[in-house]
Amino acid sequence: GENVEQHPSTLSVQEGDSAVIKCTYSDSASNYFPWYKQELGKRPQLIIDIRSNVGEKKDQRIAVTLNKTAKHFSLHITETQPEDSAVYFCEPRWGSGNTPLVFGKGTRLSVIA
Amino acid sequence: NAGVTQTPKFRILKIGQSMTLQCTQDMNHNYMYWYRQDPGMGLKLIYYSVGAGITDKGEVPNGYNVSRSTTEDFPLRLELAAPSQTSVYFCATRRGGGADTQYFGPGTRLTVL
Numbered sequence: 001g002e003n004v005e006q007h008p009s010t011l012s013v014q015e016g017d018s019a020v021i022k023c024t025y026s027d028s029a030s031n032y033f034p035w036y037k038q039e040l041g042k043r044p045q046l047i048i049d050i051r052s053n054v055g056e057k058k059d060q061r062i063a064v065t066l067n068k069t070a071k072h073f074s075l076h077i078t079e080t081q082p083e084d085s086a087v088y089f090c091e092p093r094w095g096s097g098n099t100p101l102v103f104g105k106g107t108r109l110s111v112i113a
Numbered sequence: 114n115a116g117v118t119q120t121p122k123f124r125i126l127k128i129g130q131s132m133t134l135q136c137t138q139d140m141n142h143n144y145m146y147w148y149r150q151d152p153g154m155g156l157k158l159i160y161y162s163v164g165a166g167i168t169d170k171g172e173v174p175n176g177y178n179v180s181r182s183t184t185e186d187f188p189l190r191l192e193l194a195a196p197s198q199t200s201v202y203f204c205a206t207r208r209g210g211g212a213d214t215q216y217f218g219p220g221t222r223l224t225v226l
Contacts, residue, residue: 032212043203043217044156051212089155091215100171101146101215105155 002027006090006104013080014112021107023090024072030092033066033073038087038106047088048075080111115139117218119204125224126194134189134221136204142216143209145187147171147179149200150220156203162187163209194225 003026013019023033034049050057050064050073057064061080066073073092077084090104120135136145147159158171162181176198178190191198204218 034214036215043219044215045217046214049212049214093212100158100161100169102158103156 001099002030002092002102004090004092004102004104006107008107009105010108010110012110012112015080015082017080019075019077019080019084019109019111021075021088021090021109022072023074023092023104025092026071027092027094028068028071029094030071031094033064033090033092035064035075036089036091036103038089040086044089077109080109082111082113085109085111117204117206117216119202119218119221121221122219123222125226126191127226128194128196130194131190131192132194132223134191134202134204134223136187136189136218137185138187138204138206138216139185140206140208140216141184142206143184144207145181146205146215147177147187147189148203148205149173149198150203151200159189159202191223196225199223199225 005024007022031052036044037047038044048062048064050066061078063076087106087108089106117138143164146161148156150156157173159177160179162168165184168179202221205215207213207215
């Protein structure tokens with residue numbers, strides 16, 4: 001099964017600064033790499049994803065980069081705002097597989113105004 | 114189109130009581146999942162199903178049971194509730210068969226006293 005490590009577990013940044021969260025996985029067959037955001041008291045929701053044939057994907061202030069050789073992918077948030085404060089989870093997987101899904105343990109991001 | 118719905122939203126159980134957490138989806142998704150999330154922690158998979166009539170254990174199945182008689186419904190049964198089962202329970206679905214998004218229900222907050 002997939003072993004997933006996510007770092008850091010907590011991250012505090014000043015408003016306007018950038019934040020980077022890294023997810024390392026073990027299964028070389030993984031080909032789909034989503035990031036979820038969970039605001040306090042809410043459900044996790046997908047914010048960005050990337051497939052293995054792409055090295056980087058950007059959506060306004062958020063981006064995801066993938067290094068398949070090193071088996072890690074990262075979430076980048078630029079110009080952070082207070083509403084970016086949340087817990088972020090990665091969930092690397094083999095998209096066509098029936099195996100259980102495994103999440104990283106989460107990163108609590110605090111954006112200080 | 115309600116997406117993924119869960120009932121109840123909140124519940125307090127006494128030790129030894131039983132209950133069923135309901136999860137219903139109208140997205141015609143094949144895959145359904147039950148997760149628990151303890152305070153300040155990540156998501157742990159309890160059970161999952163890749164289609165009606167098929168269920169399998171996740172990381173933390175002890176003390177729980179599931180069934181999947183229809184595509185739409187995936188109830189989670191707690192027998193002999195224990196304080197260790199105090200948690201927020203999320204149901205999630207995805208279409209399956211590819212690199213697709215997981216959609217989460219709003220969650221059920223369960224307290225066992």
